Amino acid sequence: xxxxxxxxxxxxxxxxxxxxxxxxxxxxxxxxxxxxxxxxxxxxxxxxxxxxxxxxxxxxxxxxxxxxxxxxxxxxxxxxxxxxxxxxxxxxxxxxxxxxxxxxxxxxxxxxxxxxxxxxxxxxxxxxxxxxxxxxxxxxxxxxxxxxxxxxxxxxxxxxxxxxxxxxxxxxxxxxxxxxxxxxxxxxxxxxxxxxxxxxxxxxxxxxxxxxxxxxxxxxxxxxxxxxxxxxxxxxxxxxxxxxxxxxxxxxxxxxxxxxxxxxxxxxxxxxxxxxxxxxxxxxxxxxxxxxxxxxxxxxxxxxxxxxxxxxxxxxxxxxxxxxxxxxxxxxxxxxxxxxxxxxxxxxxxxxxxxxxxxxxxxxxxxxxxxxxxxxxxxxxxxxxxxxxxxxxxxxxxxxxxxxxxxxxxxxxxxxxxxxxxxxxxxxxxxxxxxxxxxxxxxxxxxxxxxxxxxxxxxxxxxxxxxxxxxxxxxxxxxxxxxxxxxxxxxxxxxxxxxxxxxxxxxxxxxxxxxxxxxxxxxxxxxxxxxxxxxxxxxxxxxxxxxxxxxxxxxxxxxxxxxxxxxxxxxxxxxxxxxxxxxxxxxxxxx
Amino acid sequence: xxxxxxxxxxxxxxxxxxxxxxxxxxxxxxxxxxxxxxxxxxxxxxxxxxxxxxxxxxxxxxxxxxxxxxxxxxxxxxxxxxxxxxxxxxxxxxxxxxxxxxxxxxxxxxxxxxxxxxxxxxxxxxxxxxxxxxxxxxxxxxxxxxxxxxxxxxxxxxxxxxxxxxxxxxxxxxxxxxxx
Numbered sequence: 001x002x003x004x005x006x007x008x009x010x011x012x013x014x015x016x017x018x019x020x021x022x023x024x025x026x027x028x029x030x031x032x033x034x035x036x037x038x039x040x041x042x043x044x045x046x047x048x049x050x051x052x053x054x055x056x057x058x059x060x061x062x063x064x065x066x067x068x069x070x071x072x073x074x075x076x077x078x079x080x081x082x083x084x085x086x087x088x089x090x091x092x093x094x095x096x097x098x099x100x101x102x103x104x105x106x107x108x109x110x111x112x113x114x115x116x117x118x119x120x121x122x123x124x125x126x127x128x129x130x131x132x133x134x135x136x137x138x139x140x141x142x143x144x145x146x147x148x149x150x151x152x153x154x155x156x157x158x159x160x161x162x163x164x165x166x167x168x169x170x171x172x173x174x175x176x177x178x179x180x181x182x183x184x185x186x187x188x189x190x191x192x193x194x195x196x197x198x199x200x201x202x203x204x205x206x207x208x209x210x211x212x213x214x215x216x217x218x219x220x221x222x223x224x225x226x227x228x229x230x231x232x233x234x235x236x237x238x239x240x241x242x243x244x245x246x247x248x249x250x251x252x253x254x255x256x257x258x259x260x261x262x263x264x265x266x267x268x269x270x271x272x273x274x275x276x277x278x279x280x281x282x283x284x285x286x287x288x289x290x291x292x293x294x295x296x297x298x299x300x301x302x303x304x305x306x307x308x309x310x311x312x313x314x315x316x317x318x319x320x321x322x323x324x325x326x327x328x329x330x331x332x333x334x335x336x337x338x339x340x341x342x343x344x345x346x347x348x349x350x351x352x353x354x355x356x357x358x359x360x361x362x363x364x365x366x367x368x369x370x371x372x373x374x375x376x377x378x379x380x381x382x383x384x385x386x387x388x389x390x391x392x393x394x395x396x397x398x399x400x401x402x403x404x405x406x407x408x409x410x411x412x413x414x415x416x417x418x419x420x421x422x423x424x425x426x427x428x429x430x431x432x433x434x435x436x437x438x439x440x441x442x443x444x445x446x447x448x449x450x451x452x453x454x455x456x457x458x459x460x461x462x463x464x465x466x467x468x469x470x471x472x473x474x475x476x477x478x479x480x481x482x483x484x485x486x487x488x489x490x491x492x493x494x495x496x497x498x499x500x501x502x503x504x505x506x507x508x509x510x511x512x513x514x515x516x517x518x519x520x521x522x523x524x525x526x527x528x529x530x531x532x533x534x535x536x537x538x539x540x541x542x543x544x545x546x547x548x549x550x551x552x553x554x555x556x557x558x559x560x561x562x563x564x565x566x567x568x569x570x571x572x573x574x575x576x577x578x579x580x581x582x583x584x585x586x587x588x589x590x591x
Numbered sequence: 592x593x594x595x596x597x598x599x600x601x602x603x604x605x606x607x608x609x610x611x612x613x614x615x616x617x618x619x620x621x622x623x624x625x626x627x628x629x630x631x632x633x634x635x636x637x638x639x640x641x642x643x644x645x646x647x648x649x650x651x652x653x654x655x656x657x658x659x660x661x662x663x664x665x666x667x668x669x670x671x672x673x674x675x676x677x678x679x680x681x682x683x684x685x686x687x688x689x690x691x692x693x694x695x696x697x698x699x700x701x702x703x704x705x706x707x708x709x710x711x712x713x714x715x716x717x718x719x720x721x722x723x724x725x726x727x728x729x730x731x732x733x734x735x736x737x738x739x740x741x742x743x744x745x746x747x748x749x750x751x752x753x754x755x756x757x758x759x760x761x762x763x764x765x766x767x768x769x770x771x
Contacts, residue, residue, distance in 0.1 A: 130626060131633050135677040138621065155677055190618055190680040293599065316671035319664060562599060 009180065013142045014039035014173040017106060020149035022049050023181050026077050028068060028441050029053065030061035034081025035121060036108025039173040041079075053441055053470055056462040058085050060434040062092020063460065066101050067435030070421045071396055072442045073227055075102040075156050082108045083121030086167075087128060091428060094132040096163040098425025099250060100225055102156040103163035105133075111171040112140055125167045134162030140169065142177030150186040159193025160314040161225055193313060197330035202339050204326050205285070205309045210347035212283035214355045215243045218266065221250030221424070222288015222312060222332045224417045230333030231417045234287065235259070237340050242349050244359055246274035248289050249409055250424045257413030263359070264368075267295040268560050269406040272367035272569055273359055278303050279566035280358070286310045288332040291321040292425070301565035311335045367558040368410055369572050377527050379404065379479045379550040383411040383451065386477060389534045395419065395447045398435040400456030401427045403485035403556045408451040430459025433476055437463055440472040447475070447538060454480040455504060464517040467543040475537050475544045481552045482507055489555045494562075514545035523547040606662035610639065611686040612693060612763050613670065614771055618678035619645050619653040626676060627655055636661060636669050640695075640738070642760035652680070658738075658761050683771045685763045693763045697741045702729045703752030711751045718744045729754070 011019065017040050021029065030053045033041045044052050055061040058080045065076025076096075080089055086107045096103045110119040126138045135155050137148045148166055156164045209215060217238060223230045231254045238245050238261050245255050246263040255262055264271035266278055275297075278284065284306045289295070291310075296302045299321055308324040310317075311332055318327040328335050370380045383404075397412060398421040399405040405422055414420050421439060423431035432450040440448040450457075457478055467474050479485075487502040511521030520540050524533040530548070537544045557572040617623050624643055631638050640658040645651070659669060666684070674682045685691035699720070701711045704727075711730060715722065720734035734744050738761060745756055765771060 126622060127625070130622065131629055160675075188618060188677050191677045314671075314675060316668060316675055318671070320668055323664070 009178050010176055011179055012039065012043075012174060012176055013139075013145050013168060014043045016142070016145050016177070016179045017149065017168065017173070018043040018047060018050065019179055020146060020153075021077060024150075024153045025074070026050055029077050029079055030055060030064045030068070030438065031079035032058050032061060032081065032085060034085050034108065036082035036110060036170050037079060037085075037106075037173075039170065040106070040108070040168075051441075052079075053437070053466065055434065055437075055466050057460065058088035059091050059430070060437070060460055060463040060466065062089050062103070062105070063095070063428070063431050063434035064438035064441070064463075064466075065103050065105075066092060066096050066099075066431070067398055067421050067438030068442050069096075069101050069103060069438075070224075070435075071418050071439040073418065075104050075153060075161075076438065078103060078105040080105065080107055081121065082110055082125065083123045085121075086123055086125040086165075089165075090128060090132055091426075093129055093163045093165065095423055095426040095428045095431065097132050097134065099423065100161050100221060101163065102161035104152050104156050105163060105165045107165060107167045108173070109138065109167045109169040112169045113171070115169065125165065129165045132163070133165050134160075136165040136167065138167045138169075139172055142172050142175040145172065145177065146179045147186045150182040151188065153182070154187050155191065159191075160222075194315075194329050195313070195331040195334050197311065197328040197335035197338055199338070201326055201328045202335065202342055205328060205339060206342045206347055208283050208307050208309060208326065209241060209243075209285060209343065210350060212243075212350055213352065214280060214282040214358075215241070215285070215350070215352065216263075216277045216281040216283075217241075217243050217245040217285045217287065218247070218278065218289055219245065219251045219254050219287045220248040220289025223251055223254040224288075226288065226331050226333035228417065230254070230288075230331075230336060233333060233336040233340055237336060237343070240340065240343060240349065242352065243285075244277055244356070246270070246277065248292070248295055248424070249422060251289060252409060252420045253414035253417045256415040258415060265409050268297070269410065269556055269558065271410075272365050272558055272571060273362035275560065275566040275569055276362045277359055281306045284308045286312075286324070287336065288312060290317045293321070296321060297560045297565050297568075298563055303566070365571060367569070367571050370554070373551065374527060376551045377524065377530055377548060379407050379481065379554055380411055381527065382477075382479060382530060382548050382550055383407050385530050386449070386451070386534055387412045389531065389538060390447060390449070393447050393538075394443075394445070395449065396421065396436075396439045396443060398422065398432040398439060398448070398450045400432040400450070400452045400459075401429045402453045402456055402487075403489065403554075404451055404453040404456075404479040406486075406556045407479070412451075429453075429456040431456075433457055433460045433474070434463045434466075436474040436476070437467055437470075437472055440467075440474050441470070448473075449475045449477050452476055452478045453485060454478055454482060454507060454510075455484040458508070461513070464514070464519055464543060464545065468518045473541050473543055475546060477537070477546045478510060478548055479550045480507070480510070480547050481550050481554070483552060485554075486556070492555070510545045510547035517543075517545075519543040519545055521545050521547065523549070525549045606664065608660045608662060609666060609686075610658065610660045611666050611684055612691065612761060613657045613659065613673070614683045614685055614763055615655040615657065615673055616680040616771065617653050617655060618680070619651040620678055623653065623678050624655070626678070627657075627673065630672055630676070631657075631659070631669075634668075634672065636665065640760040642762050656761055656763050681771060683765075685765065688765060690766045691763045692766060693737050693761050694735055695738055695741055695759055695761050696733065696735045697745070697756055697758040698723070699732045699734060699745060699748055699756050700729060700754040701732065701748050701752050702754050704728055707751045711748060714744070714747050714751075720744065
């Protein structure tokens with residue numbers, strides 16, 4: 001070591017990893033140590049620039065990094081060991097790939113000479129993670145390490161963002177080589193995502209928008225990923241055109257829920273007005289969304305009479321599920337800027353008064369209606385009270401997956417982007433609690449709430465211990481109905497009310513569990529107790545598990561039944577009677 | 592239409608399938624072939640034929656030629672999915688350009704004596720197949736051509752004592768002076 005110490009660019013692989021993280025502005029690292037990453041942990045021990053957050057399970061590290069990334073726009077960084085450390089990361093990596101979240105995951109690997117020998121804690125990490133990353137690398141030579149790490153950050157954060165894995169064998173971590181700071185030549189020349197939209201296509205799009213009689217803007221997570229400018233431009237476009245706007249689950253907050261052109265979320269559990277507007281529109285502008293199957297319903301009856309404009313940075317999203325008329329490949333913010341400029345110069349606001357009148361009649365159906373109760377807390381009511389209690393506060397919401405997730409999306413109004421973290425594409429139960437940890441790490445003084453379900457939250461409940469250790473005052477607001485509510489809902493609607501294994505008979509006492517972890521436990525059973533309990537939760541500056549006992553059998557409506565189109569939604573008012581049975585094909589034994 | 596009880600919409604697609612030959616220029620790095628093949632298996636695309644070899648040593652470039660079938664929408668998806676992979680430089684649809692030459696090489700072993708043996712040799716001559724190994728009771732023919740020609744030759748050899756076939760898969764290149 002002494003002979004190389006005079007040259008500052010000579011260092012061990014482990015030191016290079018920490019150095020590269022610092023060079024990329026990383027301040028927080030989520031991880032779990034193990035045999036194959038000990039040299040890196042040794043380097044982490046000897047520096048102060050990066051704070052390491054110790055999780056309780058590698059999956060928690062992955063979701064925490066996702067929450068961190070979604071709430072900041074910066075990449076989330078994870079460090080885990082070989083073998084089980086790497087395999088435990090498969091779920092968050094897949095989740096991040098589906099939702100286009102930039103993650104850089106560094107995994108330890110057994111020493112190079114043992115690779116392929118079934119060594120202790122060995123697994124084929126690049127093989128296992130190949131389908132669940134945007135790209136991955138196994139670094140066999142310490143002199144390739146700097147280049148690969150820099151490329152990894154670039155690939156994760158550019159174009160359509162996504163997760164990457166850098167697998168580093170232990171001998172490479174020990175070996176000494178030459179480090180260089182990030183430079184342009186570190187990136188494959190074959191990788192060049194397109195950012196700027198084609199001018200001719202943008203002109204075509206403007207012509208369509210200007211001539212629209214029944215337009216709609218349908219925006220998605222791509223607008224959030226593109227950065228705060230994209231959301232601003234989207235808002236300006238809505239103002240300039242006067243068009244109605246709806247959004248996917250991933251896109252909530254890009255346009256404010258209090259905005260006058262807001263229709264609510266669309267899709268399977270979207271509002272009636274959003275789905276009817278999509279179905280009957282004549283021009284659809286899709287920005288940064290991908291016509292996912294939860295959005296479209298049956299594809300052959302999806303918005304049959306409309307011309308469709310699709311802005312997406314990923315060419316493979318174009319014409320994947322739905323044929324569009326004017327595809328524009330490019331970054332949402334960049335294209336929106338150009339499109340707005342052309343629209344302002346060459347078009348004027350079309351008169352769509354009649355269309356707004358039509359939309360008003362759909363809105364009047366009040367599709368988010370539910371029956372209020374004085375005895376039992378309705379889950380929708382709980383979300384509404386939570387929203388009211390946090391209105392105007394610096395609040396971030398994460399969720400688990402299921403009914404509570406849909407209710408949060410329906411009843412919590414998001415005013416800004418990056419405030420809503422949910423597992424949309426993969427639908428990962430257990431996402432929200434660790435994601436809240438990641439958000440709180442990035443925003444120490446903000447109010448971070450995970451809206452959870454009793455089943456989901458137990459999948460990663462061990463991370464409460466992480467929250468306590470790192471003094472992260474996250475609030476876990478559990479809508480506890482003792483069921484896997486969404487599973488039960490489908491069983492009721494589609495499987496003859498045979499509730500196969502969707503009831504949790506041995507529910508833990510969440511208040512005692514909170515105390516066991518060293519957090520605060522709060523329980524609310526009656527609607528009258530709710531506001532006070534929520535207030536208490538917000539005022540406590542420690543992690544809280546909030547056991548909100550809600551109506552056990554409430555279901556999530558409105559809903560597009562499977563195999564149906566947007567204009568065949570099932571509304572809550574109709575959901576009680578035989579219409580439900582009729583609406584679901586195969587729902588013969590419905591109760 | 593009747594749908595089974597499912598959270599997913601079960602769609603019947605009736606678009607006719609097409610066969611396309613794609614030329615894919617990739618960085619020759621570990622795992623690149625696994626990436627391409629994994630894409631096809633993971634997304635349920637077909638591979639009829641796949642040929643791969645390094646073509647430009649200096650630049651570490653390999654060329655993968657894939658013959659695939661699918662509806663026009665699926666073929667378009669395949670091209671975009673390939674193109675967005677980090678180590679992929681270019682994807683060219685040789686079928687769509689309409690100006691491509693496709694060739695395949697096959698080695699065909701035939702065993703027989705007497706009239707069958709003579710007939711095999713005569714047909715090989717007609718197909719411009721070369722004899723690259725011979726014993727008193729067998730031949731190995733080398734034949735080059737497009738897939739249809741090779742299929743036809745193999746069919747003809749079958750009753751004459753066909754033992755086994757080894758094929759390279761399709762290689763394709765565009766006509767004219769321009770590169771891909």
